[in-house]
Amino acid sequence: MNDDIKKPTILICDDEPHIRESIRYTVNKAGFDHLFASDGIASYAMACENKPDMVILDVGMPGMTGYEVCEKLRELPEMKEVKILILTAFGQEKDKQHAAEVGANDFLTKPFSPSLLKEKIIDLLPI
Amino acid sequence: MQVALAFIVLMLVSMPIYVVYEAQKELDFIFETTERETSVLAQNIAINSVDHIVTRDFSSLDKLLIRSARFPGVIDLQVTKPDGSIISDIINTNDENTDAVPRYSIPSIEIPSIIDLKIASQQDRMDIWAPIESGTHLGWVKIAYSMEAANKHGEDRIRDYLLDGAILTLLLSVSLMLFMRKPLEMIGTAVKFAARLDEKTGKQLTIKRQSIEIEQLFNVLNKVSLSLSDQDAVINKVLKELETQKLALDEHSIVSIWNTNGFITYANDKLTQLSGYSQQELCGKKCLMFSDDCFDNESNFSFYDDIWSTISEGKVWRGEMHFKRKQGGDAWLNTTIVPFMDDTGKPYEYVNIQTDITEQKNAEKQLEERNKSLKELTDNLEVKVGQRTAELESANQQLQHLNSMKSEFVSIVSHELRTPLTSIKSFAEILEGDIEEIDIDTQRHYLSIINEEADRLGRLINDVLDLQKMDAGKTDWNDENTDLAKMARTLIELFSKSYKDKGLNLTLEIPDEQFIANIDADKIHQVTTNLLSNALKFTMEGSVTLSLQPIHYRPQVLVLTNNADSMLPILASQNLNIISFEKLYELLNLLQNTPYLSELLIIDLTCSDITIEETIEDIRQRDGTVPVLIITSESMLIQPECLLKHQPAKCIGLPELETGLNAAILDISNTTLDSSTSIPTVEISVTDTGMGIPKEELQKVFDRFHQVDSSETREIGGSGLGLAICRDIVEHYNGKIWAESTPGEGSRFAYLLPLVASENE
Numbered sequence A: 001m002n003d004d005i006k007k008p009t010i011l012i013c014d015d016e017p018h019i020r021e022s023i024r025y026t027v028n029k030a031g032f033d034h035l036f037a038s039d040g041i042a043s044y045a046m047a048c049e050n051k052p053d054m055v056i057l058d059v060g061m062p063g064m065t066g067y068e069v070c071e072k073l074r075e076l077p078e079m080k081e082v083k084i085l086i087l088t089a090f091g092q093e094k095d096k097q098h099a100a101e102v103g104a105n106d107f108l109t110k111p112f113s114p115s116l117l118k119e120k121i122i123d124l125l126p127i
Numbered sequence B: 001m002q003v004a005l006a007f008i009v010l011m012l013v014s015m016p017i018y019v020v021y022e023a024q025k026e027l028d029f030i031f032e033t034t035e036r037e038t039s040v041l042a043q044n045i046a047i048n049s050v051d052h053i054v055t056r057d058f059s060s061l062d063k064l065l066i067r068s069a070r071f072p073g074v075i076d077l078q079v080t081k082p083d084g085s086i087i088s089d090i091i092n093t094n095d096e097n098t099d100a101v102p103r104y105s106i107p108s109i110e111i112p113s114i115i116d117l118k119i120a121s122q123q124d125r126m127d128i129w130a131p132i133e134s135g136t137h138l139g140w141v142k143i144a145y146s147m148e149a150a151n152k153h154g155e156d157r158i159r160d161y162l163l164d165g166a167i168l169t170l171l172l173s174v175s176l177m178l179f180m181r182k183p184l185e186m187i188g189t190a191v192k193f194a195a196r197l198d199e200k201t202g203k204q205l206t207i208k209r210q211s212i213e214i215e216q217l218f219n220v221l222n223k224v225s226l227s228l229s230d231q232d233a234v235i236n237k238v239l240k241e242l243e244t245q246k247l248a249l250d251e252h253s254i255v256s257i258w259n260t261n262g263f264i265t266y267a268n269d270k271l272t273q274l275s276g277y278s279q280q281e282l283c284g285k286k287c288l289m290f291s292d293d294c295f296d297n298e299s300n301f302s303f304y305d306d307i308w309s310t311i312s313e314g315k316v317w318r319g320e321m322h323f324k325r326k327q328g329g330d331a332w333l334n335t336t337i338v339p340f341m342d343d344t345g346k347p348y349e350y351v352n353i354q355t356d357i358t359e360q361k362n363a364e365k366q367l368e369e370r371n372k373s374l375k376e377l378t379d380n381l382e383v384k385v386g387q388r389t390a391e392l393e394s395a396n397q398q399l400q401h402l403n404s405m406k407s408e409f410v411s412i413v414s415h416e417l418r419t420p421l422t423s424i425k426s427f428a429e430i431l432e433g434d435i436e437e438i439d440i441d442t443q444r445h446y447l448s449i450i451n452e453e454a455d456r457l458g459r460l461i462n463d464v465l466d467l468q469k470m471d472a473g474k475t476d477w478n479d480e481n482t483d484l485a486k487m488a489r490t491l492i493e494l495f496s497k498s499y500k501d502k503g504l505n506l507t508l509e510i511p512d513e514q515f516i517a518n519i520d521a522d523k524i525h526q527v528t529t530n531l532l533s534n535a536l537k538f539t540m541e542g543s544v545t546l547s548l549q550p551i552h553y554r555p556q557v558l559v560l561t562n563n564a565d566s567m568l569p570i571l572a573s574q575n576l577n578i579i580s581f582e583k584l585y586e587l588l589n590l591l592q593n594t595p596y597l598s599e600l601l602i603i604d605l606t607c608s609d610i611t612i613e614e615t616i617e618d619i620r621q622r623d624g625t626v627p628v629l630i631i632t633s634e635s636m637l638i639q640p641e642c643l644l645k646h647q648p649a650k651c652i653g654l655p656e657l658e659t660g661l662n663a664a665i666l667d668i669s670n671t672t673l674d675s676s677t678s679i680p681t682v683e684i685s686v687t688d689t690g691m692g693i694p695k696e697e698l699q700k701v702f703d704r705f706h707q708v709d710s711s712e713t714r715e716i717g718g719s720g721l722g723l724a725i726c727r728d729i730v731e732h733y734n735g736k737i738w739a740e741s742t743p744g745e746g747s748r749f750a751y752l753l754p755l756v757a758s759e760n761e
Helices: A017-029 A040-050 A066-075 A093-101 A114-124 B002-054 B058-069 B148-195 B212-252 B269-275 B298-312 B358-434 B440-472 B484-502 B521-538 B564-572 B584-593 B612-622 B641-645 B654-669 B710-716 B722-732
Strands: A009-013 A033-037 A054-058 A083-088 A106-109 B074-080 B086-091 B119-121 B125-134 B136-146 B254-259 B264-267 B317-324 B330-341 B347-356 B480-483 B505-509 B516-519 B543-553 B556-560 B577-581 B600-604 B628-632 B649-653 B679-688 B736-742 B746-754
Touching: A009 A017, A009 A040, A017 A033, A017 A054, A017 A114, A017 B358, A017 B440, A033 A040, A040 A054, A040 A066, A054 A066, A066 A083, A066 A093, A083 A093, A083 A114, A093 A106, A106 A114, A114 B358, B002 B058, B002 B074, B002 B125, B002 B136, B002 B148, B058 B074, B058 B086, B148 B212, B254 B269, B264 B269, B269 B347, B298 B317, B298 B330, B298 B347, B330 B358, B358 B440, B440 B722, B480 B484, B480 B521, B484 B505, B484 B521, B484 B543, B484 B679, B516 B521, B516 B746, B521 B543, B521 B679, B521 B722, B521 B746, B543 B746, B556 B564, B556 B584, B564 B577, B564 B654, B577 B584, B584 B612, B600 B612, B600 B654, B612 B628, B612 B641, B628 B654, B641 B649, B649 B654, B722 B736, B722 B746
Parallel strands: A009 A033, A009 A054, A054 A083, A083 A106, B505 B543, B556 B577, B556 B600, B600 B628, B628 B649
Antiparallel strands: B074 B086, B074 B136, B119 B125, B125 B136, B254 B264, B254 B347, B317 B330, B330 B347, B480 B516, B543 B679, B679 B746, B736 B746
């Protein structure tokens, strides 16, 4: 991979540092750069500031839930196209529906397999 | 005709009276004349006899008297001396051919005392006296005069008059009869005609030429006859209609007529059939009662009173009444009583039209009874169903609440379980797949994460199990005398690294003394650990302080009153540790900001216009559990329903306050709250400079199952179990735990533990 070409960036938002680390590993391994945010408000701010190619949002974050962050981001014109993947520890059908309603591109239930996460990321951001 | 007759009778009666009057007048005249003539004769004799008496020539005197005695009507002539002794006495023989003769048989006569009159009248004779005077009184002349002739003359005159009168009367009567006959006949005809006008209506009198008045009379009578005939036709028609209607009414209804004294004067067949009494029995009975029991009670009396007062005012009365039949049994009648009024507007009789509704009434009665018993049954059933429904509803609500709490709990637990599991799963898979690519340090790091998260999972499972145990009352409490100061120091050491790692300052504020309590050290350790962990978790910068302070806890009672001068002394006499408020919002603010600070709220509504319901609802919105005692101005024997919904709460009336306050406090707060029996207590608190907690969350953070929106709870990051376990533990030792916070500046979590040491050790 050529270091001169700027890699696509993925913003990883989760209040759990260990989960952030596991996602970072998968994201880097798939060939993307990463950014971290550990609460809802930081997630929104970082997304607006850095305009990442993709945002992985945990639902259960302090400040704002992942759903709220997603909804707010979709309100911004420049965030209409950004890929958003929602992670939730509530694996019910209504959570999936909720994710679609707020404009997320995909949805993944905790606990998840890193390889599945990788697949979803590549699906959303084909190289 | 009668007039003519009366006239004649009048004539016949007046005529004799006139005649007698006239005759009497004539008679009187005759008497007067006779008397005058006789008096003149007596005076002549007296004058002429003077010489004879003086000369004592008695024979000449006799001759004089005999001459005078020939005067017609004279009976006898006497001349006396003044003492009455007879000088000469001549008797008239009443024979025209023989002279009067002297009489010698009578020696003297009595001289009448009233001689002025000189007359002494008898039936048929009159005595005339005249004095003989010639210088001296020489004696008397007395002439006895016969009234026979005068009387006879008078009678003759009367007879003449009577005859004249009779003839005149007869003539008058006859002429009157002749003159009046025709008009009288006509009037008689008219009278007869008028008398029979009502019988032979429409007939006409033939008008003959007569006086104008009679003709007018006839005309008027003819007109009357004609109009009567017309009216008769109308009346006949109306009568016929009435007859028909009466027939119809009699056929349909029970009809009776009452007089104004309340007696029946008419009863139709229907009434006799229904009542069982005959016409004769009914007529003359008091209309309102066929039986004795009509007035047997007050209500009946007033009922009949009402009827009478209505109809005697001329108003129609409608309603239902009943009477006893002769053969027994009640008859019910739908009744209309119509008063018939005379010209003065007073009722003169009442027509009572009734229909028999006995069967309908009986049916109604049966129905009513059935309905009543049915209603009783239904009511009972309703009450039971209501009670049961209420019980079921309440049970259902509890179940629903429990169920939703359980679902919430399961949801939270599953979320909390998934989080560490995610890390474990992720790193395990990463290590498994990429073990060759990852350097050894990273491998160790990832393995340590797996280890840590596994521990966390274990702790979470323990928490859930702890709660489960406490719920079931199966927790083991290994109480022993423990020095809480020592425990605090240990905890500070344990946490110092974690705090230092996060760049936070952790300090301990503790007086140099022991705080010995008979407690399960692990459990209290768990409480403080939980508080320190939370502080660490939610504080991004600044410091966290663990503090232990000895206090003498006095149960606080918050009192709302706008009548502090009279209310507070009463409450103070119960040794209550009072903080008083005048404004409800101040109290509500305190409740919201620092819940669990008071053991009891006393709300004095005696001088307030706030309702009990409003008050309790306002309080319960801020604090769902604090006991509330409401003082009302009036006695409260029954607790208002709104308080039952918001337990623990109670109302007490001002009159019962002094005697019942203690019992009421004990009743709702399970303790006397006597501030004089305060016990040594330690207040253990963890103060942070973290993000703070919104006011509305302050109470809820200790709830075992969060009632706030789940996502919010999770944003704070806790499972919601830690603090719930803390509260269970603290309350197990009769302590209190609460949170205070200024959002943005930090929070203070504190709990009180009574320092009760066991004497066994």
